[in-house]
């Protein structure tokens with residue numbers, strides 16, 4: 007351990023440089039020795055990995071990685087905008103552009119890379135850019151204001167990111183890639199094809215297998231087109247080069263340090279150059295394994311190794327190489343590659359699943375002994391979080407099962423529980439599952455944000471956060487930590503307990519409930535997005551019994567409803583709404599069909615037959631909803647509650663009336679049931695179906711309550727589910743007559759509404775509650791709790807109190823007043839809701855990225 | 869510059885680009901706990917809210933996670949004394965006073981000062 011203060015000079019304050027400073031501080035070196043940082047850029051280190059999120063509204067300040075407080079506390083001298091220009095190794099000095107000369111004991115080079123610009127004529131024309139720094143982005147954004155078309159040279163990871171950004175700035179965007187496929191480094195031909203398709207579908211134009219020969223300029227020297235190697239010319243207003251990066255090793259070359267054939271400052275396993283006083287880390291270094299790493303995670307590892315060596319820590323690590331796994335973050339298409347993605351290991355085999363229609367491609371590379379070596383995932387990278395950490399091990403289930411989509415063959419979702427402790431969960435910060443578990447068990451972290459802070463996991467590219475959350479919950483539960491069962495931060499009770507309170511005390515106001523029964527700290531507040539709709543639903547289910555208004559948008563109840571209920575329509579991704587009129591049992595007259603057709607035509611709505619035997623009309627603006635519904639209500643339609651956690655549809659088959667096999671009138675029964683339970687608010691949506699015989703054309707056994715005709719009456723099935731986790735319904739009772747059937751369904755539904763959790767379908771509820779189906783049968787068939795009369799009474803009250811929500815809305819100008827686009831310009835249609843044609847109808851026009859559409863001239867969000 | 873008017877009606881005003889901009893002369897149009905959208909002169913939109921105690925808030929109406937102008941249609945709530953709105957699309961919450969996203973440190977939307985003149 008040295009005692010006299012030394013001078014450590016860091017050249018380059020990028021991501022790795024900053025991490026190096028943090029590591030020096032962790033070792034206590036920063037406080038003891040003099041640390042001088044020469045930084046070329048006009049701002050301290052920032053998160054280059056998240057650079058593109060600038061276009062999603064993140065400010066340069068948001069991206070900053072370094073704060074004045076940290077530098078101050080450790081006495082670090084930072085010289086902004088003052089790059090190192092020369093190194094004199096004999097005198098051990100480094101001189102910056104300003105003339106500042108510092109004598110060093112240790113010099114650390116962390117100068118990163120520069121974007122490679124192919125030497126094509128015209129490459130320096132006005133309108134040509136690279137994509138590396140915040141300054142580059144500011145310049146691109148400025149220039150794009152006067153551009154309509156942009157081209158990106160390079161279809162690799164960064165090229166796609168840059169293309170996404172151009173598209174997000176509203177430009178017609180082209181990608182020109184020399185290789186025969188996109189992302190040539192990460193994916194193979196199959197993956198490239200899937201990617202190509204998806205990206206083309208997003209509205210970008212992809213030119214693969216095409217080189218750039220020349221940038222064509224106008225008289226004033228600005229870009230007008232690109233000449234391509236196939237002889238064609240591509241008109242464009244701007245060009246962004248993203249054709250790879252090269253290590254910035256010039257300083258090292260100039261002072262005689264060794265560099266690799268293709269660049270990169272040669273270092274050993276401690277990141278030391280041939281000169282023991284000089285280190286190189288990050289993208290500028292040629293690591294001991296002979297590779298230059300263009301990713302941040304290996305750079306961070308180098309930073310730590312170098313800092314430990316400089317601190318003369320006995321546990322000096324070694325950097326011997328790293329994983330090159332990547333996951334594309336931004337383009338709205340999932341792409342991931344990890345391990346030996348190209349299958350270069352001897353004797354390895356590929357397991358491939360490709361669905362070119364869906365644009366998915368998954369390949370796993372399996373070693374001779376069955377171990378997972380790597381893979382490529384395109385279009386669906388859900389499994390990345392678990393697969394990457396499994397690399398190098400023999401997965402606990404067969405490889406086919408790992409790539410097959412859920413639902414095909416035997417779907418297996420392999421949770422993070424299956425991973426060993428050494429598995430690296432966060433590859434950006436090299437955090438293992440063991441460390442994450444330790445954060446919970448030893449450092450008493452009780453939430454994902456705490457674990458992030460404690461371990462740094464999840465603070466890089468963010469691709470591991472989902473798995474992180476699963477691990478934290480599992481660990482907390484295993485540790486017997488009392489995982490709070492309360493509904494949310496406002497109520498310590500479960501939904502069932504709140505239901506009992508509301509019913510027993512006849513509470514019809516959310517505020518009253520919160521102020522009297524909420525958690526101490528939540529009383530008097532505004533509640534939250536979880537308990538408000540939950541309590542709103544409880545009050546609505548019990549409205550007639552509580553003496554509350556049955557109209558869900560009156561008074562305080564309006565503030566409780568989820569957005570869809572609040573506008574009595576379903577919100578779509580671009581802010582427009584869909585409209586689903588009720589078509590009980592799926593039976594509809596030609597006249598009514600014509601009305602729907604006319605309404606959809608007159609308002610230009612996209613029309614689709616739903617999976618629930620009715621018709622959905624999409625693309626209505628808020629202020630159009632009352633106009634549309636006025637026509638529908640006039641023609642005898644009512645709300646179909648597609649927006650509510652309430653009864654959706656009761657599907658029917660045509661039944662005995664027409665079908666040669668039918669034994670009961672299934673259509674009539676379906677209509678009766680739909681009309682009886684319409685509008686009933688419940689913990690989750692309710693679906694039903696009635697089939698006319700055991701052939702089951704209405705798929706009743708996949709419904710919350712399904713009815714199948716028998717020659718003696720009806721069989722009632724409950725707890726069925728389609729969706730993500732399908733479940734066949736269980737037979738509750740057989741050969742019921744009409745009245746018996748309805749009485750039993752009344753009881754079943756009311757018992758479910760009373761005891762289920764929020765957003766718990768009957769299927770999960772049936773599996774969760776103690777005693778399961780037998781218990782439910784005891785309660786609703788045998789009346790073991792003596793509550794059946796109450797349950798029936800509650801349902802009778804609901805049926806008697808039903809009103810069509812849309813008719814009630816149209817009758818009342820006060821209620822209509824909320825259906826406006828803008829409070830200060832009620833007639834002006836929202837300009838951000840736009841449509842484009844598709845197959846003779848419309849579809850939402852969306853920016854490619856999930857970006858804020860910012861007016862180009864203003865800086866409204868900054 | 870503020871123009872002095874002698875009308876007695878109530879006005880909800882947002883502070884936009886250095887001036888107070890009236891957006892709503894009938895505060896009862898805004899259900900406590902919910903929001904409304906307002907169109908601003910530069911074509912952008914604000915989401916204006918009132919909480920149960922009658923305090924007013926306004927932030928940009930654009931949901932930065934989806935690009936849709938829908939934050940005014942989210943559910944309002946409060947946690948530890950901070951009023952927030954949860955986006956109706958993907959449910960991220962935004963602090964109504966600062967515009968900071970509570971579920972993603974790196975994301976924020978613009979917040980506006982609001983006053984109510986009576």
Ligand code: SRM
Pocket residue numbers: 576577578584585586614615616617618619620621622648654655691693708709726727728729730731767
């Ligand atoms: C429109 C429709 C698709 C279509 O074009 O056919 C549809 C559209 C939506 N479904 Fe569905 N589902 C539609 C039939 C179905 C079916 C088929 C059926 O009902 O027979 C199922 C499987 C059956 C089931 O629910 O058990 C189905 C299972 C789901 C699920 C998964 C439920 C589950 O328990 O796993 C969701 C998600 C949820 O509710 O949490 C969902 C959610 C949705 C949402 C509400 C997603 C959303 O939040 O935006 C979609 C709303 C569209 C809209 O704005 O109108 N949709 N959805 C169908 C409307 C039927 C109707 O007339 O009401």
Ligand SMILES: Cc1cc2nc3c(=O)[nH]c(=O)nc-3n(C[C@H](O)[C@H](O)[C@H](O)COP(=O)(O)OP(=O)(O)OC[C@H]3O[C@@H](n4cnc5c(N)ncnc54)[C@H](O)[C@@H]3O)c2cc1C
Pocket residue numbers: 017018019020021022023044045046047054055056057058088089090091116117118119137138139164167254257287288289290299300301302303305333335467
């Ligand atoms: C758009 C984009 C997206 C990316 N996405 C990912 C991703 O998802 N995952 C991933 O792992 N990696 C990603 N990367 C790569 C990642 O950003 C780099 O690996 C990382 O920044 C390398 O850190 P570094 O400190 O070595 O280099 P840099 O962060 O580039 O820092 C080097 C710094 O040194 C400065 N410098 C150079 N010469 C001098 C000098 N003579 N004097 C003083 N200062 C000097 C430079 O100006 C620069 O500020 C991405 C990069 C970009 C551009």
Ligand code: SF4
Pocket residue numbers: 659660661662665666667668669672697698699700701702703704
């Ligand atoms: S379920 Fe039976 S009655 Fe209904 S359509 Fe099918 S075969 Fe005919």
Ligand code: FES
Pocket residue numbers: 431432433434435463464465466467468469470471
């Ligand atoms: S893997 Fe990138 S943040 Fe964890």
